[in-house]
Amino acid sequence: MERPGRAIWICCVSAAFIAAPMTACRKPSTNSQAMPSEQAAKPQPAAGLTLKADEQSCRAFVQNFYDWYWNRTKDRMGDPASDGPTMPTLDAVLNHRPQLVSATLGKLLKADDELKKKTTDGIVGLEFDPFLNQGNGDVPTTPYTVENVSVADGKCLARFNRVEPDSEVRPELMKTQSGWIFVNFHYSFYSEDGKTKDLPDDDLIHALSTE
Numbered sequence: 097m098e099r100p101g102r103a104i105w106i107c108c109v110s111a112a113f114i115a116a117p118m119t120a121c122r123k124p125s126t127n128s129q130a131m132p133s134e135q136a137a138k139p140q141p142a143a144g145l146t147l148k149a150d151e152q153s154c155r156a157f158v159q160n161f162y163d164w165y166w167n168r169t170k171d172r173m174g175d176p177a178s179d180g181p182t183m184p185t186l187d188a189v190l191n192h193r194p195q196l197v198s199a200t201l202g203k204l205l206k207a208d209d210e211l212k213k214k215t216t217d218g219i220v221g222l223e224f225d226p227f228l229n230q231g232n233g234d235v236p237t238t239p240y241t242v243e244n245v246s247v248a249d250g251k252c253l254a255r256f257n258r259v260e261p262d263s264e265v266r267p268e269l270m271k272t273q274s275g276w277i278f279v280n281f282h283y284s285f286y287s288e289d290g291k292t293k294d295l296p297d298d299d300l301i302h303a304l305s306t307e
Contacts, residue, residue, distance in 0.1 A: 147247060150271065154252035155245045157276040158267055161196065162240040162256075165189070165227060170239050186226070198270065198279045204304040226300050229265035229283045236260060252276065261290030268299075 165184050186209055194202055205226070212221040224231050228240070236259050245254045252269040264284040269276045285295040 150247045150252070151245050154247060154254065154269060154271075154276055155242050157269070158245070158252075158254045159242045161278075162227075162242075166236065167239040170236065184225070184227075189227075195274075196278060198277050201279055201301065204301065208304055222303065226281055227265070227267075228259075229263045229281070230260070251279075253282075258290065262286050262288065262294070 165188070169184065186205060189196060190202065190206055190209065197205070208221040215221075228236060230236055238257070238259050240259055241257050243255050243257050245252055250271045252271070254267045254269070256265065258264060262285065264286070266282040266284075267278055268280040268282060270279045281300040283298050283300075284293065285297075286292060287294045
């Protein structure tokens with residue numbers, strides 16, 4: 097009579113030999129459908145590349161505007177065949193290129209322009225060019241060239257080389273489905289040394305809203 101332990105060992109060995117061929121002959125799964133985690137994800141633009149593209153497009157938009165609005169006039173100042181610089185007007189933007197500014201800013205600028213046209217005496221409204229931060233009649237001596245831009249949360253702030261030592265303008269823009277638009281202009285005012293602030297900083301929306 098065999099010991100129970102020997103019978104159990106034989107059964108285990110037999111079961112192992114029976115199971116081995118079954119395991120070896122099992123075919124790999126023919127299911128070719130990839131798991132969701134294995135599916136190739138669609139390439140997405142890197143955040144850095146998107147930011148870089150926004151900076152480039154904002155810079156180009158601002159530079160193109162100032163080339164049209166003032167720089168082309170400045171270039172004719174030294175031309176003897178020219179009658180002299182023709183200062184740009186706010187009407188040129190409001191009437192011919194209103195899509196360049198936001199609805200809020202455009203409405204405030206139009207109200208200021210209409211107020212000045214209705215008033216025959218006294219000084220009302222803005223006393224300076226809102227895009228150049230230059231007093232009415234003052235002629236900038238150098239072109240406006242974008243020095244750098246900063247983009248964050250769909251907004252862009254552009255800075256120029258210092259056109260005049262006593263003033264500075266920094267356009268603020270917002271990105272829309274159709275492209276960039278101006279939403280505000282920020283101003284700084286300096287003393288003759290070009291370093292000491294002569295007046296507190298201001299912006300166009302605030303200036304137009306407090307008239």
